[in-house]
Amino acid sequence: MTSLFDTLSFDHGPEMKNRFMLAPLTNQQSNPDGTLSDDEFRWLTKRAQGGFAMTMTCASHVQALGQGFAGQLGCFGDEHLPGLTRLASAIRSEGSLAIVQLHHAGRRSPRELIGQSPVAPSEDAATGARALSTEEVEILVADFVAAAVRSEKAGFDGVEIHGAHDYIICEFLSREVNQRTDRYGGSVENRARLLLEIIAGIRAACRASFNVSVRLSPELFGLRTADIIETFNMVVATKEVDFIDMSLWNAFKESSDEDFAGQQLIDIFAKLDRGSTRLAVAGHLYGADEIRRCLERGADFVALGRAAITNHDFPEQMRRDKNFSMRALPVPRAILAEEGLSESFITYMSAWAGFVGD
Secondary structure, X not given: OOOOOOOEOXXXXXXXXXXXXXXXXXXXXXXXXXXXXXXXXXXXXXXXXXXXXXXXXXXXXXXXXXXXXXXXXXXXXXXXXXHHHHHHHHHHHOOOEEEEEEEOOHHHOOHHHHOOOOEEOOOEOOOOEEEOOHHHHHHHHHHHHHHHHHHHHHOOOEEEEEEOOOOHHHHHHOOOOOOOOOOOOOOHHHHOHHHHHHHHHHHHHOOOOOEEEEEEOOOXXXXXXXXXXXXXXXXXXXXXOOEEEEEOOOOOOEOOOHHHOOOEHHHHHHOOOOOOOEEEEEOOOOEHHHHHHHHHOOOOEEEEOHHHHHOOOHHXXXXXXXXXXXXXXXXXXXXXXXXXXXXXXXXXXXXXXXXXXX
């Protein structure tokens, strides 16, 4: 039986010292220009110190136009390099892999933040998003690649391409959102073209030992699970991606897609032939029992979100107590501050029902 404290190797770059990854979490702690703040530095490095074998940043936008939330960490300009370099060095000094999640919010970019209409694969009346031209899609690919090169220059071990949660790559994958008639629309292969071109571009531009991964949603957002399975298989077939990070919301929930009725999401993806590509899963993983079940069901490692917020040293706590679970909710503000959350992050978490206490 695989242990959560076994090492894990990848096709490219260093291995993980255990099977715990800090999930990429919105925290609204960076500076307005996207440069790293001391608050975000503390939040992330504290998780590396707490035993997470992989520490991933929040979604970091590759274009100013792609900002998705206030206080978002940027990677779209060289002005971000000093902070990114400081962050990568500190994470790696703790024996944790340092990974930037590359992101563009697409139609979910708030107009008040970006100062113009958001962009999407196709015009979207609900958000006021305009459709990207083919040339603009090509520029988007180049900007994802440039952000990866910038992350490599800063000293990160790798990048994750955010293809989930109704952000721009997910929007291209959606047969409902993507109504394009050029080579980026229509078939699953065409709708996945943006993602595959980004993967190829990063792999060509970065060193051979650079870790490259992809985050996908299995359903919702106009996605068909069958299409995501096909996309998953295409990503694996490139042999260029080290792991696929499936954001399942709840790792053990049953599919809401009628074509997969009665099947749990983790089983749908864990049973796929993925060769040497690793599988990470996230979603309602709060305690030792469900985390171990993920490995038993075929995942290679787990991405922790809420449990990492409440307990910066969750891996070390679980090493000492095999039945460890995250703190009971609500968590007092003072405890969250001790866990490395700034006042702005705690305020953001207050919007999560029942999470923050007095």
